[in-house]
Amino acid sequence: MILRKLKTLVNNSDKIFNLVLLVVMVAICFVWAIEESLDVIFDYDRYGYIISLVVLPICFWLSYFAKNPHIARVFTFIYLTLYLLSLTVITFLQAANSGTIYSIASTLQWVPIIYIVSFLFLSNKQAILSAIGIYCLMLLMLFLAHADVFELENTVLQALLLNAAFSQGVCIFCLFGIVKLKMTKDASNLRAEKMEKAANIDGLLGIGNRRMLQRKLNTMATDYSAFSLLLIDVDHFKAINDTHGHLVGDDILRELTQCIENSLRPDDTIGRWGGEEFLAIANGTELAVAEVLAQRIREGVAQHDFATVGRVTVSIGVAQFHPDRSISHTFSSADKALYEAKHAGRNKVVVATQDSD
Ligand SMILES: Nc1nc2c(ncn2[C@@H]2O[C@H](COP(=O)(O)OP(=O)(O)OP(=O)(O)O)[C@@H](O)[C@H]2O)c(=O)[nH]1
Structure with missing residues (x-):
């Protein structure tokens, strides 16, 4: 029963999108509360979280109530990408040498969300292009950090960045694999559908046989x-x-x-x-x-x-x-x-x- 419900949910990407939006909103509330209580919150996030908790419910409204899931998806994707990328740049510029490893580590571990969101909700081509584009920006950041543009003296931070570049590369590679599998499955479903249709149609008259x-x-x-x-x-x-x-x-x-x-x-x-x-x-x-x-x-x-x-x-x-x-x-x-x-x-x-x- 539960399995069947999950299967229906997976087959309905609009429902998954709405669910992901809810999960992201809840996650933001939790992370915000934890960071405040431990006093490790980055100033930028304090504003960022408030803006996110305004923008994401609007996306949810667009998708769920206004029944405009396509615009909601593109809007969510653009917002999350801009937010996480600007967060990455700002954390690098402000926190790189202040020793706040937490800010950089937390930013880096949220970036893969963009890849996942893009692979889930954009078309295959758009998802691949966006993921590669964002990953290239990450690599550029890594290069600049190592070329001492950010004057990154902390070797732990340097290692963290290098690690993130590799782990995000692997993440994108896995997502490519999932897309390839999905494309193969879609193609074989389409073939099976066509064969089933052909098996039921009279070749001469084009009506059922x-x-x-x-x-x-x-x-x-x-x-x-x-x-x-x-x-x-x-x-x-x-x-x-x-x-x-x-x-x-x-x-x-x-x-x-x-x-x-x-x-x-x-x-x-x-x-x-x-x-x-x-x-x-x-x-x-x-x-x-x-x-x-x-x-x-x-x-x-x-x-x-x-x-x-x-x-x-x-x-x-x-x-x-x-x-x-x-x-x-x-x-x-x-x-x-x-x-x-x-x-x-x-x-x-x-x-x-x-x-x-
Ligand atoms: N052109 C063509 N002829 C077909 C096709 N399928 C069956 N036939 C022909 O349909 C004809 C049927 O003939 P009969 O069963 O004797 O029936 P009938 O001449 O219609 O006579 P009644 O049914 O008794 O009125 C045969 O000559 C078959 O060759 C087809 O796909 N194309």
Whole structure:
């Protein structure tokens, strides 16, 4: 239960962002209180903490209440970067030789937050560029410190800086690794999604295939949904193929698909059952309404002017699903009704009543 909730949270980056903002605000309050009580607070931080506790709640408001998470992310990232970078420069300039190791150490250990925030909330490219940019600034600082620009005499501070440069390099390297893994995972998810989609689509007509229809029927049957089946078969299609050739036959099937789709409602599903046979699933539909729908499809096709062959007609068998009977039973009722429609002269709709099942 907890694991599932965590997984949902991880998959929802807006929620994580809001959570991170809350955690950062709480952390600032704690650090502030501890530094005040131990009397090690750096003057700059005293103002910085107040400003942060004004700016970050605004970002939270933007993200959570104003539902503008993108602007909130960019704003938070820019604010934290500016704050931590200026803090780093000021600590170097003011505290380097005053022996206040605490100020420098605490600044350095918070800088990786910028890398993490950028990798979490910016696009991969933006995150990599920002992290490298900030890291280069850190290295420049290190170089200046060692080139005696800050007249850094304290060897412990020098070692601390060197250490920070290495540890932050490793931190960025690990984040690169995480991004690479994420990109690989996203790419394979996309591939799997495309393959799944392709496996359910009929290559010629671009509508669902038999596999998709069977899956949909199984799901609907398991959910005990009310629905009717319309089995639609093109009349004398062999003659069309024989007279005009298979390529024209293919074009007719495409045009027919369009024609049938025009008569369906948004909730209905159409797929190719096989050959010149289509299956429409009329969602939440009783037999009487399904019959009206089938007549609409039949008339739509019969009235359509097919550019190459003129008129084409379809026969339709209709059956309603009953939860106490199987899908295959419903399908075979629709199939029998279709057979009757063919024998009654084609271009007909026949409904399978429960008595005829
Ligand atoms: N062009 C084309 N023809 C197809 C396709 N799939 C099936 N067919 C043809 O559809 C024709 C179906 O013929 P039959 O089953 O005899 O049915 P019919 O001629 O439509 O006659 P009735 O259904 O009895 O009205 C066959 O000639 C198949 O080759 C396809 O994807 N493209």
